[in-house]
Amino acid sequence: MRLFLKGRLVPDQDIEELIQELFTRLMSVEALEKKTSESTGSNRAYLLTMANNMLVDLLRKSTLRKTYSSDRAGPEVEPVDERTPEQIVAAQMELEVMKSVIMEMRPTWRQAFVLHRFRNLRYEDIALEMGMTVKQVENAIAQAMKRIRKAKRRMDKAGSKLC
Secondary structure (H helix, E strand, O other), X not given: OHHHHHHOOOOHHHHHHHHHHHHHHHHHOOOHHHHOOHHHOOHHHHHHHHHHHHHHHHHHHHHHHHHHHHHHHHHHOOOOOXXXXXXXXXXXXXXXXXXXXXXXXXXXXXXXXXXXHOOOOOHHXXXXXXXXXXXXXXXXXXXXXXXXXXXXXXXHHHHHHHO
């Protein structure tokens, strides 16, 4: 039995454990005497078949456990936020500035910008909703973006002066 398991590339430290498992399974087989009698064939063939089936079972369990553990580990791993508290505060301040810039825009610019950027509407749909032409919507969004870019540049300059 040891030679058979070594031939199947079972590590030496696991062979004794597998032999014990094999004999435990043999003891639980019903009508073992009948299955291993001379009339059914070789006792050795029966033992080797059981050992081979046991190895196949172990391989399947191992593969299943690896798959299961990798599936479980994937979604549960929370991404680590590697930003510093200073970066988080700076981002929050930037959001507040952008929000104030958007709120200070002309109402038509603000509405067109919000519909386009936050609701993902096309220019044609915005034009229908606001009662404007597509060209007017394009102009309103361009003006809104111009204001936002200008505010962003001011914030970047102020940030570079602080460093």
